[in-house]
Amino acid sequence: MVSDQVLTPLVPQPEGRALRAEVDLGRIQRNADRLKRASGGKGLWAVLKANAYGHGSLPVARALTGLVHGFAISSLEEAMELRDGGITAEILVLGGLRAEALPRASVLGLTVAIVGPESLDAYGRILPDHPVKLQLKVDTGMGRFGLLPSELSECLPTLRRLAPWIGGAMAHFATADDPDRGFADRQRATFEGSLQVLTDAGIQVTERHHGNSDALLRGLLAGDTHVRPGLALYGLTCVPEGRALGLEPALSLVAEVVRVKDVPAGTTVGYGRTFVAPHPLRIATLACGYADGYRRDLGNRAVVGHRGRTFPVVGRVSMDYLTVALPREVEVDPGDPMVLFSPEAEAPHSIERLALALGTIPYELTCGLHRRISRRYLS
Numbered sequence: 298m299v300s301d302q303v304l305t306p307l308v309p310q311p312e313g314r315a316l317r318a319e320v321d322l323g324r325i326q327r328n329a330d331r332l333k334r335a336s337g338g339k340g341l342w343a344v345l346k347a348n349a350y351g352h353g354s355l356p357v358a359r360a361l362t363g364l365v366h367g368f369a370i371s372s373l374e375e376a377m378e379l380r381d382g383g384i385t386a387e388i389l390v391l392g393g394l395r396a397e398a399l400p401r402a403s404v405l406g407l408t409v410a411i412v413g414p415e416s417l418d419a420y421g422r423i424l425p426d427h428p429v430k431l432q433l434k435v436d437t438g439m440g441r442f443g444l445l446p447s448e449l450s451e452c453l454p455t456l457r458r459l460a461p462w463i464g465g466a467m468a469h470f471a472t473a474d475d476p477d478r479g480f481a482d483r484q485r486a487t488f489e490g491s492l493q494v495l496t497d498a499g500i501q502v503t504e505r506h507h508g509n510s511d512a513l514l515r516g517l518l519a520g521d522t523h524v525r526p527g528l529a530l531y532g533l534t535c536v537p538e539g540r541a542l543g544l545e546p547a548l549s550l551v552a553e554v555v556r557v558k559d560v561p562a563g564t565t566v567g568y569g570r571t572f573v574a575p576h577p578l579r580i581a582t583l584a585c586g587y588a589d590g591y592r593r594d595l596g597n598r599a600v601v602g603h604r605g606r607t608f609p610v611v612g613r614v615s616m617d618y619l620t621v622a623l624p625r626e627v628e629v630d631p632g633d634p635m636v637l638f639s640p641e642a643e644a645p646h647s648i649e650r651l652a653l654a655l656g657t658i659p660y661e662l663t664c665g666l667h668r669r670i671s672r673r674y675l676s
């Protein structure tokens with residue numbers, strides 16, 4: 298007989314590990330509202346791929362229900378997570394689906410992007426029995442998903458057969474964050490040209506969009522009916538226009554101190570002995586490491602927040618722990634929370650600042666937060 302013990306599922310205990318991401322859903326709602334206004338009232342496809350950029354797709358979807366047009370994700374699994382969680386709004390699968398997955402998409406009521414010419418014939422055979430809303434993606438310069446303008450012309454006969462299901466057309470900018478708008482303008486022109494080809498072939502789309510957060514913030518949406526912001530919803534941005542709009546970062550990462558020790562001058566800390574205490578110090582060990590998504594190269598480079606002050610992360614970040622140096626006179630006790638990712642955009646340990654220091658983008662830091670981190674939601 299199997300014992301109860303064995304049958305007990307391994308459910309993460311919210312208070313078990315002294316590390317949590319706090320997500321302020323009110324801030325995400327206000328960001329959505331700001332973005333909607335900045336877009337001139339266009340429909341928002343809130344992009345929730347990669348677990349809502351690490352923020353937790355289901356709680357974010359629930360918070361945004363009624364405020365946005367629908368949700369965009371990249372895989373069938375991500376769509377299922379939302380439907381299983383009771384989300385009934387429109388869900389757009391940005392990365393498309395293989396033809397065999399269409400019956401499932403039909404049952405789930407998904408909207409699927411056509412991302413290439415390869416499965417169009419199969420779509421045509423399956424759709425009459427398993428209706429799915431489609432959006433046609435045009436490759437205007439990302440070189441990834443979508444029909445190239447040349448492929449578009451070749452595929453027109455098949456596309457005409459699929460026309461009853463095609464409700465929208467979309468593209469994606471490659472350089473929306475670039476101060477030089479030259480390539481974005483060419484992409485727009487290619488998109489317009491493709492829409493004209495569709496119209497001339499008798500394929501009418503009511504929805505058209507090709508803007509991500511940066512395109513919205515930088516005013517590249519002319520003619521579009523919808524917009525697809527991801528990063529900016531979470532209050533993060535790589536362009537100055539984002540800060541000017543007053544976007545509020547929604548996520549903070551908080552780790553508890555698990556150990557405090559006083560060390561004499563000359564003590565080395567961590568793997569590789571990359572830090573040597575220049576004078577007597579207090580070392581606090583926090584329950585967060587690179588296995589959680591706190592990047593190893595932040596060691597000796599980042600700071601963390603503690604009661605309104607910041608202190609340096611010293612030594613290498615290890616798998617489950619990192620170490621912080623404080624002056625001896627600073628009071629710190631096991632169980633004290635320290636802020637690793639600050640929700641204040643201007644703080645030296647904000648996600649944007651840390652990403653800059655690492656030579657990466659904020660997306661990589663939030664998406665890298667492991668699912669083992671408990672998420673706490675504030676509204």
Ligand SMILES: *Cc1c(COP(=O)(O)O)cnc(C)c1O
Pocket residue numbers: 344346391469508509510511525526527528529
């Ligand atoms: C991820 C993604 C977006 C959102 O991009 P952000 O820069 O996070 O706003 C929009 N459209 C597509 C196709 C995407 O893959």
